[in-house]
Amino acid sequence: MLGQRIKELRKEKKLTQQELSKGIITRSYLSQIEQGLVQPSFDILEKLSLKLDCSVDTFFKTIENKDLLLSQVKKEIKTAENQIESNSYEKVEGFIQKKDYLVHKELNSYDRGILLWVHGKYYEHKKDYNHSLAFFEESITELESSKHTNEMLRSLDSLGYVHSQINNNEIALNLLNKAYRIMIYDQIQGVIRVSILVNLGIVHGKLKEYYSAINFLQEASDLNDKMGTYYKSGEIFMAMGICNMQLKRYKGAKDAYERALNFFKLSKNKYYQAGTYTNLGILSSYKKEYHQADLYLRTAINIYKSVGSKESEIMNVQVELARVYYLQEEYDKASSICHDVLQMEDVNKHTAQALELLGDICFKLSDIEDSLKHYNRAKDFLVTQSISCDHLCKKVADVYFSIGDYQKASDFYKECF
Known part of the structure; x- marks a missing residue:
């Protein structure tokens, strides 16, 4: 609407109706123009445009409803957040490409913090850890300033997890300990509490602190039982299996791995299924159950190949399989697999x-x-x-x-x- 556009441009220039109309038309006539009650001549529009430092065409450009646009951006951020939470990463691809959202000036700290977390999780999923670290760090800064504790803890937990993935385990531990202290002080419950406990368990395990790792993992499992949820249950039991295996608690390790495998089958996560079969193969090898180890490891290799996994993941299982043949003194078979690697x-x-x-x-x-x-x-x-x-x-x-x-x-x- 022409009148509304002239009014917007006048306010952007911080002019009153009296100041804009002076020497051109009366103030009351300008008021009628802005209300859409009269249609000004081209001559009047040209004089108004000179005073507003714009062209006459500017008066006729489509007016953006900024409130509506911002509302749409926030809605898209929330949708992307939900898609990340439900592991629907392929649905977030288009959203991530909208780079202009990252520099949107109208977003508040909360919405920007969530937006940055979504980007961090997307790049974490892609294993682009350098980008994910940067997004998580910025997300924490935004959410801390807006005092949204649950969302800030989620970003802090994500940052700790990524550091653990690239074996910055001391840094990961410091970040997760910070998250743990805030979680206890603010009595945070729900899946974020489970996630922090799981990641603490995994990092303690990587640092060979197996007993404390098992305690954190058991607490996470107990909390899932209390809430009636299965959040990260596969990862919990996988990590428990690894810790028990390192402590030579082979029965406990096997039970944990089998429970992990059931969860990964239910979620149809082939990648984690292959990892669990690998660990079951290594465990069987420790127990000198070589035939069973052979079956588990070959199953793992077949799954990894079926999902197009990286060579390094297949090589890991092949070395373990070669080791099984070595322990049985089948040196030709072991040697052949090593040469394949x-x-x-x-x-x-x-x-x-x-x-x-x-x-x-x-x-x-x-x-x-x-x-x-x-x-x-x-x-x-x-x-x-x-x-x-x-x-x-x-x-x-x-x-x-x-x-x-x-x-x-x-x-x-x-x-x-």
């Missing part, structure tokens, strides 16, 4: 593990030259990746000791320390 394009810690296992096989077969070659290749690789190789130095030393080269054996034993 070395043919992969991805080069990672599993490459070093395959080389180490080949060194073990050669040593068992008294092939000293090849044994040392494989051990040293594995050792050199770990050094370039800044990964400890003390155990390999000991193996090299043992080889030299076995052939009576005590000086070299001594030198490598010293390297262990």
